[in-house]
Amino acid sequence: MANVISDETMEYVGILAKLELTGEEKENARKDLEKMLDYVDKLNELDVSGVEPMSHIFPVNNVFREDEVTNGDGSKDTMANAPAQKDNQFIVPKTIG
């Protein structure tokens, strides 16, 4: 069955993906998404009832360690990559009203 993605869903996915698509880009993205969903729907041919989802091949457990600093102060190298900075702090647009 062919998937149809509504304007609302595209809008919602754009918010989740934090992407702003222009009109043409959005139409192409919608077509790509519909085609891809049509393709991956092939998985519906399989009966997976009773099969546990496998996120990792090996068991993954929390890895704990003592909270000890092992690296030095890297703030200079880190701040050197900042797109905008002032007084060793990142400049960002106003986030509260």
Place this chain on the structure above:
Amino acid sequence: MDILNLTAVSLGEKIKAKEVSVKEATKACLGQIEKQDKTLNSFITVEPEKALEQAEKVQQKIDAGELTGPLAGVPVAVKDNMLVKGGLTTCASHILDHFHPAFSSTAVEKLQAAGAVILGKTNMDEFAMGSTTETSYFGPTRNPWNTEHVPGGSSGGSCAAVASGEAIYALGSDTGGSIRQPSSFCGVTGIKPTYGTVSRYGLVAYGSSLDQIGPIAKDVRDCATVLETIAGYDPKDSTSVKRDDYGFTKALTGSAKGLRIGIPEEYFGEGLDPEVKKSILDAAEALKAQGAEVSYFHLPLVEYAIPAYYIIACAEASSNLERFDGVKYGYRTKEYEGLHNMYKKTRSEGFGAEVKRRIILGSFVLSSGYYDAYYLKALRVKALIKKAFDEAFEKYDVILAPASPTTAPKLGESLSDPIQMYLGDIYTISVNLCGLPGITVPCGMDSKGLPIGVQFIGNVFREDHILQAGYAYEQTRTMEICPLCR
């Protein structure tokens, strides 16, 4: 040109014996880069002065007897999704095109400790998303065997560099075939180890449950030697595995006697190029003549691996790439209104089309209402595929397969139809889903003069089996030398 045709291990021996200096080796590679890379575009960043400085330091340590390992002084190229402190790491993306990492990846640090000379950072598909190295922000890499063709991807730059002699060996990364497929297209040898064997610390994440770093080199011995150097438990990678044995070169016995090799019937049906098929099956015959037990078997669920993979990989990618928001590093859009608009504009301008396509699919399959139907379903199918491989490895030590249905396509032929491109991953993708090791070894040429590679797949932690098979097979033939290296 002699140095460029040497394997890493044999160049290392010559350096140790003082027949070649580290500087001579480094200069030979830099000279080849100078000569070839305007056409090939294997590298995003090359820093000759830095490489020569390293060469001098490494030479001093070799002379002082401080560096005695097999890779001391041998020049290497590193895929540009592995952090190397002191230079740029771009992931072939506009969003990171000025990024200077504050630390190096564990794999790179291990190579440096072994005396490697880093020549530069190699081109790749943007964020490793692609099969041709055409999605790079810095333009495509070309195949050294025929520059009208792609080198494969996403580690296309690393494979082209090794094939052309621009580097003696290289590091690549493999999320769905990104070491094994371009190795096949470029006529080089590349191994993706068992998940958790090489630390992912400092590898820019694409699909975290699938990503592994691995070596790309001229032959199996080089791959085993490099893997021995970069593998190991790393507390900085929470999925790193403590293995009992990292002695990969021990597996290179030269014999295939008694190895149980299975050929999945499903891998040799429709869609496989007849010339590739013949070459792969000839490799199976050669191993049989070496004493391996070769037989066909049925591997179920093959056609479900690609849809399951693209759901899982894109879901993980959409989550991993959330960090690129223009706040702490990377590109930030010039004009914006407020925080959310800055995020969106930064990402829309910073990412290329294929990356956006995968983020959108990933965001969709993880969104409420679709999560169970797509993401969880894919994880259930992954469990079934893993079971099918587990059953196969009860009967076989090695699964023999193609690395790709065809040889390298021409530039510009692949990107217009993404699904068609994804279908080319059929033979490599299950290996990542199941965490298995896989190696590609050159096995012939097609009538267009393009290389073909055969893939050996092993059970988890059984690199020894695939290295043994690959090495024994390699002994049965003479490797073709790329025209640019002659």
